[in-house]
Amino acid sequence: MRPLRSIALTIAVGTAALALAGCSGTSQASTVSTQIIPELKSDQQVNITFESYNLAQAGVWTDTVKGLVSDFEKAHPNIHVTAQAPQGGGAVGSNTVSSVQTQLLAGHAPDVAQLTFDSLDFAATQLGAQPISDLVGQKAVDDALGGAHPFHPNAKHLADWNGKTYGIPYVFSTPVLFYNATKLADAGITNPDLSTWDKVEAAAKAVSAKSGKPSLDISCASIGGNWCMQGVFKSNGAQVLSDDRKTIGFGSDAAVDTVTKLAQLTKDGVLRNADSSAQSEGLAKGDTAFILTTSALQGSFMSAATKGGWQLKAAGMPSFGGKPSVPTNSGSALFVLSQDPAKQRAGWELIKFMTSDHAYEQISTKIGYLPLRTSLTAAGGSLYDWAQKNPLLAPNLAQLDRLQPWVSYPGNSYVQIDDILGKAVENVVYYGKDAKTTMADAQKRAQDLIP
Amino acid sequence: MAFITIAPPAQPGSLDASTDLQPSLSGPTTAPAAGRGRRRFASLRTVPLKTLPSHVLLIALAVVSIFPIYWMFVTAFRPSSDALSTNPLPGPLSLENFQYVLKTIPIAGMLANTFGMALTLAVSQLLVAILASYGFARWDFVGKKALYLLFVGSWLVPFQVTMIPNYLLVSQMGLLNTITGVVIPQLCSAFAVMMLRQHLEAFPKDLLDASQMDGRSSWRTLWEVVVPNLRPALAALGIMLFISAWNEYLWPSLIMQKSDALIQVGIRGFLGAEGNNWGAIMAASSLACLPIFLIYIFLQRYVVDAFVRSGLK
Numbered sequence: 001m002r003p004l005r006s007i008a009l010t011i012a013v014g015t016a017a018l019a020l021a022g023c024s025g026t027s028q029a030s031t032v033s034t035q036i037i038p039e040l041k042s043d044q045q046v047n048i049t050f051e052s053y054n055l056a057q058a059g060v061w062t063d064t065v066k067g068l069v070s071d072f073e074k075a076h077p078n079i080h081v082t083a084q085a086p087q088g089g090g091a092v093g094s095n096t097v098s099s100v101q102t103q104l105l106a107g108h109a110p111d112v113a114q115l116t117f118d119s120l121d122f123a124a125t126q127l128g129a130q131p132i133s134d135l136v137g138q139k140a141v142d143d144a145l146g147g148a149h150p151f152h153p154n155a156k157h158l159a160d161w162n163g164k165t166y167g168i169p170y171v172f173s174t175p176v177l178f179y180n181a182t183k184l185a186d187a188g189i190t191n192p193d194l195s196t197w198d199k200v201e202a203a204a205k206a207v208s209a210k211s212g213k214p215s216l217d218i219s220c221a222s223i224g225g226n227w228c229m230q231g232v233f234k235s236n237g238a239q240v241l242s243d244d245r246k247t248i249g250f251g252s253d254a255a256v257d258t259v260t261k262l263a264q265l266t267k268d269g270v271l272r273n274a275d276s277s278a279q280s281e282g283l284a285k286g287d288t289a290f291i292l293t294t295s296a297l298q299g300s301f302m303s304a305a306t307k308g309g310w311q312l313k314a315a316g317m318p319s320f321g322g323k324p325s326v327p328t329n330s331g332s333a334l335f336v337l338s339q340d341p342a343k344q345r346a347g348w349e350l351i352k353f354m355t356s357d358h359a360y361e362q363i364s365t366k367i368g369y370l371p372l373r374t375s376l377t378a379a380g381g382s383l384y385d386w387a388q389k390n391p392l393l394a395p396n397l398a399q400l401d402r403l404q405p406w407v408s409y410p411g412n413s414y415v416q417i418d419d420i421l422g423k424a425v426e427n428v429v430y431y432g433k434d435a436k437t438t439m440a441d442a443q444k445r446a447q448d449l450i451p
Numbered sequence: 452m453a454f455i456t457i458a459p460p461a462q463p464g465s466l467d468a469s470t471d472l473q474p475s476l477s478g479p480t481t482a483p484a485a486g487r488g489r490r491r492f493a494s495l496r497t498v499p500l501k502t503l504p505s506h507v508l509l510i511a512l513a514v515v516s517i518f519p520i521y522w523m524f525v526t527a528f529r530p531s532s533d534a535l536s537t538n539p540l541p542g543p544l545s546l547e548n549f550q551y552v553l554k555t556i557p558i559a560g561m562l563a564n565t566f567g568m569a570l571t572l573a574v575s576q577l578l579v580a581i582l583a584s585y586g587f588a589r590w591d592f593v594g595k596k597a598l599y600l601l602f603v604g605s606w607l608v609p610f611q612v613t614m615i616p617n618y619l620l621v622s623q624m625g626l627l628n629t630i631t632g633v634v635i636p637q638l639c640s641a642f643a644v645m646m647l648r649q650h651l652e653a654f655p656k657d658l659l660d661a662s663q664m665d666g667r668s669s670w671r672t673l674w675e676v677v678v679p680n681l682r683p684a685l686a687a688l689g690i691m692l693f694i695s696a697w698n699e700y701l702w703p704s705l706i707m708q709k710s711d712a713l714i715q716v717g718i719r720g721f722l723g724a725e726g727n728n729w730g731a732i733m734a735a736s737s738l739a740c741l742p743i744f745l746i747y748i749f750l751q752r753y754v755v756d757a758f759v760r761s762g763l764k
Contacts, residue, residue: 051708056719056720056723057720057721057722057723057724057725058555058556058717058720058721058731059555059720059721059728061723061725062720084628084708084709085708085709086708087704087705087706087707087708088701088704088705102615102618102705105615105618105619106618106619106622106623106627107622108622277727280726281535281726284535284726285535285537294724294725296724296725297725297726299725299726300725300726304532304535307531307532308532367725368725
C-alpha cells in the first residue's frame, strides 16, 4: 500500500503545482489615456456591473443599495446596472480585492467596485483601477465632490493616489469610544471626561472595581482593528509607514511606547482580552462598559441599549496626554475598473449618483453610516432632523476635522504586513510579550515585504 | 455508540430468480426476533457494569455534539433582544427571528434551490460512481491501476487547489451565477467511486457469471443484478452525498454572487461588519437544517449505515 500511496501523493502534488501555476499572475497594469472619455449619447445603451460588499449583508444594507441602484436606473434609463456582492466565503468587507482579482482572472472584472481604503495602493498599481480624474477631468471630480453640500475636506481625497483621484470615498467610519453610562453611574461616575487615555483608565478602573472584571475593550488592538490602531499610533506621534512610503515604523520608540501603555491597561485589569466578535458583543451584553471601536456599530449598540434598558453614550477617540488624538477612517471608496470608455462613463455616472446628497440621505437614515457630505446634518440640511435624533453622531462628526487617512501599504504583500502588525500588537497588549523586541521584530519582517 | 446494535437495512423487495440464490450483501444475516430479544436482554444486564466508563464518556461526547444544535434552536426561538443571552434554558419563546428571516431573504426559494442542487449532485455522483466502479470491478484492462490511481489522486487534491481553475472553466462556459455552474464541476465524486468499487470488489463473481449465462449483457447485468443487490449501499452513499452537497459553502459562494439563490450563501447575509444578527443566523440555520433532520429521522438506519460503511470499508 505504501508505494500506491506515494504514487498517489506524487500525482496530487503534481496536480496541485499545475493548478497553482494557473492561479498566478493577476497583476493588471493600469492602461489609461489622458483623453477625457466621451459623454454617453442619450440613446446609447450601456450595461455595467457594480460590486458592493454592502450587498453581501441582508436587510437594510442590501435593500438600500438596491434601492439606490434602482433610482439610478430610473434617472439614467440608458444605463443598466447589475449590482452584485463580492464572491467567496469571507466576512463582509474582507474579500473585496480577492473577489475582483478572481474575476479579473476570468476576464470579467466588475466595472465599478467598492474597495476598502487599505487596498488603495494595490488597486491603483496592480488591480487596474482607473484614475477617475484622468477619465473625466479634475474639474468634473471637483464638481462632483462639491455642490451645495460638499464632501468634508478631510474625506475628499482619501482615495487619491500620486496626485490623481482613483476612487471617490463612499462610506466610512471613525473610531468612537462608546460607553454604558448606566454602569458608569453605578460606579459613581456621571458626565465623565474621557478625552485622554489616563482618564479612560481611571473611569474603567472604577467600573472594574465595582464589577470585578475588566470593563474596557479596544478593538483597535485586536487583529482586524489595524485601521484604527494606525490612529492610536498617530495620536502618540508614531507612524506605521514613513511619509516617503519606504520605511515601516512599527519598532519606533513612539510605537513601542503606544503599545506599552495599552499593555499596562491589561496588566491593571481593566482591558479585556477578547476577539473582535466578542468585543462588539461585550458592550451589548453588559460584559463591559467601554469599547473603542468603529462608529458603524452605533446602530447595534443603540438597539442593545434600548432593549437592555441602559444608556448608551459616545466620546471621541482618547488622546495621549496633551497631544491631540488623530482618528483614522475605515471604510471604502468607489473605483472604476472598466477599460471600456462607455462603461467608464456609465460607471462615473453611477459613482456620482451613489455619492450624491440623495444617496447619503438614504444611506445615513437607513443604514446609519456617516454622511460624508457633512453639511447635510447642519441646520437647513436634509439630514438635520435625523442628526438631532442621533446625538451620538456628534463625536463622530467632530473628529472628522482631525481625520487622517488609513494608510495602505505598498506592494503586493500589504495584507501580510497588516497581519504582522496585528499579531505583534496583540502579543504585546494582551499576552505580555516584550514591547521593544516584539515590535522591532515585526518591523523587520514587515520591512522585508516592502518592495 | 449505537452502531453495534443497529443492523444494516434489510433488503427491500424481492430480487429476481438469480439474485434470490445469493446471500444478502448488506451485512450479516439477521437472527430471528426472539433470539435477538434474548441477546439484547442479556447485553442490557451486563452493559452497566462492564462498560459504564465508556458509556459515560459517550454520553458526554453526545451532549457536547448535540449542544450546538440545541443552542441554535434555543437562540432561534428567543426574541432578538435575547439573542446574546447565555441562559442555557430555552425561552422566552418567540418567532420574531423567523419572521425577520422570512421577511428579509427569500428563504423558501433558497431552500428549494439548494434541495435541487443537492439532489442533482447526489444522483449524478451516484450514477457516475456506479458506472465507474462497475468498470473497475468487472473488467481487467490496460491502465486500470493507473486510472484508479488518478481517481484516488483527484480525491487527495484539496478543493482549494482546483477551485480557481474550476472557476475559470465555469466562467468560460458562461455558467457563473447559475446553480448549473455550481453542479457541473462536481458531477463526479472520487470518494463515491472508491467506496462503491470496494463494494463491487466483494460482489460474488459467480453471480455475474450466472447472469452472463442467462444471456444478459453487461449493461443489463449492472441494472438487473448488481444494482438491486447494492440498494442498501447505494441508499447509504446517496444520503451521504446529498448531505455533503447540502452543506457545501465555499464553492457556491465563489460561483453565486447572487446571495439569494442558495441557503448556505444566504445565511452569510446576516453576518456583517456592523455586527452579527445571531437571532436571524440561528433561525435561518435552523430552517437550513430541517431537510437534513428529516432525512435523519426517516432514514436513520441508512444514514448510520452510510457512516459505518464509509469508515469500515
